[in-house]
Amino acid sequence: MPNIDQKPKRAIVAAVQLASVSDLEFDASLAELRQLAKTLGFDVVGKFTQNRAGFDKTAYFGTGKREELSALRQQEGVDAILIDHEISPSQSFNLEKEVGCEVMDRTMVILEIFHRHARSRIARAQVEIARLGYMAPRLREAAKQAGPKDRARSGTGGRSGGESHGELDRRKIRDRIAELQKELDSMKLERKTQRARRQERQGLARVALVGYTNAGKSTLMRALTGSEVLVADKLFATLDTTVRALHPEGVPRVLVSDTVGFIKNLPHALVVSFKTTLDEALEASLLAHVVDASDPGFERQLAVTEEVLEEIGAKDVPRLLVFNKIDRGGDAAALRKKYPGCVVMSAREPAEVARLSDRIRAFFEKELVEAEIFLPWAEQKLRGEIFATCKVLAERADDKGAFLRVRGDADTVKHLQERYGRAAKPRGRPGK
Numbered sequence: 001m002p003n004i005d006q007k008p009k010r011a012i013v014a015a016v017q018l019a020s021v022s023d024l025e026f027d028a029s030l031a032e033l034r035q036l037a038k039t040l041g042f043d044v045v046g047k048f049t050q051n052r053a054g055f056d057k058t059a060y061f062g063t064g065k066r067e068e069l070s071a072l073r074q075q076e077g078v079d080a081i082l083i084d085h086e087i088s089p090s091q092s093f094n095l096e097k098e099v100g101c102e103v104m105d106r107t108m109v110i111l112e113i114f115h116r117h118a119r120s121r122i123a124r125a126q127v128e129i130a131r132l133g134y135m136a137p138r139l140r141e142a143a144k145q146a147g148p149k150d151r152a153r154s155g156t157g158g159r160s161g162g163e164s165h166g167e168l169d170r171r172k173i174r175d176r177i178a179e180l181q182k183e184l185d186s187m188k189l190e191r192k193t194q195r196a197r198r199q200e201r202q203g204l205a206r207v208a209l210v211g212y213t214n215a216g217k218s219t220l221m222r223a224l225t226g227s228e229v230l231v232a233d234k235l236f237a238t239l240d241t242t243v244r245a246l247h248p249e250g251v252p253r254v255l256v257s258d259t260v261g262f263i264k265n266l267p268h269a270l271v272v273s274f275k276t277t278l279d280e281a282l283e284a285s286l287l288a289h290v291v292d293a294s295d296p297g298f299e300r301q302l303a304v305t306e307e308v309l310e311e312i313g314a315k316d317v318p319r320l321l322v323f324n325k326i327d328r329g330g331d332a333a334a335l336r337k338k339y340p341g342c343v344v345m346s347a348r349e350p351a352e353v354a355r356l357s358d359r360i361r362a363f364f365e366k367e368l369v370e371a372e373i374f375l376p377w378a379e380q381k382l383r384g385e386i387f388a389t390c391k392v393l394a395e396r397a398d399d400k401g402a403f404l405r406v407r408g409d410a411d412t413v414k415h416l417q418e419r420y421g422r423a424a425k426p427r428g429r430p431g432k
């Protein structure tokens with residue numbers, strides 16, 4: 001893996017445009033790669049493209065173009081070429097040799113960003129597994145290219161005779177992946193227990209903010225919950241799921257989770273490893289799919305997000321489409337017409353955030369039931385619990401106790417009724 005931590009490196013974004021790809025799509029994708037490069041701290045000094053029927057098998061670009069790229073690299077003093085596709089280890093190796101600088105493909109760029117942004121133990125382990133999986137075939141390629149010289153170190157350090165340096169590295173990688181996987185499994189178990197406890201305590205009203213990277217999920221999370229999650233104008237600012245209560249708290253108490261953003265060609269290894277993080281989201285009863293309405297490519301971003309959601313098994317969770325950043329651009333009327341029931345808003349407008357909050361509450365209130373709870377006079381200290389978990393609509397009393405007409409989550413209401421209901425029985429439930 002390259003070490004690009006010290007000084008801003010100069011990079012060129014480069015891609016082959018296949019005949020099947022429209023100019024619009026091609027440009028949007030390159031612009032996104034440029035954005036990804038900036039997130040990594042690269043200074044992007046140019047772009048380099050070629051129209052071609054297919055990718056060159058040896059080195060991605062055709063022979064003549066490779067010479068051109070090499071000349072451009074020298075002229076511009078470029079440190080890295082960033083390719084807007086995932087290329088094979090041998091293509092990458094050959095291209096690097098020919099142009100004389102580091103070559104990173106789109107997958108590697110994304111993996112590197114995830115690696116830098118991962119904070120929690122669980123996210124770090126997930127990213128490391130994905131990176132090691134990406135590196136393994138590349139080491140194999142490097143060993144192949146290095147040839148028999150590489151076998152010089154064989155026979156030492158407990159390796160079986162004839163095992164090459166490259167093979168050793170690959171075995172180490174396999175062992176490390178297995179070790180990380182074990183750690184991850186135990187962390188997952190821990191997290192599941194915590195989640196179960198939280199659900200027991202706080203009920204089941206959960207909404208997850210999902211969507212393309214940079215759509216404004218964390219900004220909405222802050223606005224909806226009054227929390228201080230990280231907001232940044234960079235891709236993949238958020239890698240961990242955070243959970244906070246919708247503010248101000250009502251009945252039922254709604255929990256909001258902020259999740260990792262999606263992107264076109266999300267490396268498969270990352271989709272798989274981030275499933276753990278997204279499990280939180282999958283357990284939500286509602287997904288608020290946040291879309292940057294001001295981005296000309298929002299439709300493609302919307303489609304990519306839906307594809308990833310399907311891939312991780314969240315296809316059937318109810319959706320609320322939220323078109324955000326309308327203050328920056330976008331056609332609100334057209335969006336409302338094309339996506340009935342959607343919310344069109346700006347996270348910067350408190351009144352619009354409040355409307356979104358109401359829509360979310362309304363979704364969960366639909367699930368509420370209305371019932372009467374009897375509370376004997378001797379149990380008045382439990383009033384607080386009823387008021388905290390249910391909306392109290394009316395109250396009346398007789399000599400035995402109070403009767404509270406409430407709206408609340410079916411399970412909570414049943415639980416409360418079962419606790420005090422018995423005391424009410426001998427007299428029967430008085431009629432209205």
Ligand SMILES: Nc1nc2c(ncn2[C@@H]2O[C@H](COP(=O)(O)OP(=O)(O)OP(=O)(O)O)[C@@H](O)[C@H]2O)c(=O)[nH]1
Nearest residue numbers: 213214215216217218219232236237238261325347
């Ligand atoms: N103009 C405008 N900018 C917004 C709005 N919502 C968010 N932003 C900006 O968009 C950028 C990205 O916002 P985030 O909330 O970090 O986006 P995210 O979806 O959490 O992104 P990732 O965590 O990278 O997936 C930030 O610079 C925000 O200030 C909005 O409604 N209007």
Ligand SMILES: [Mg+2]
Nearest residue numbers: 217218237238
């Ligand atoms: Mg975020």
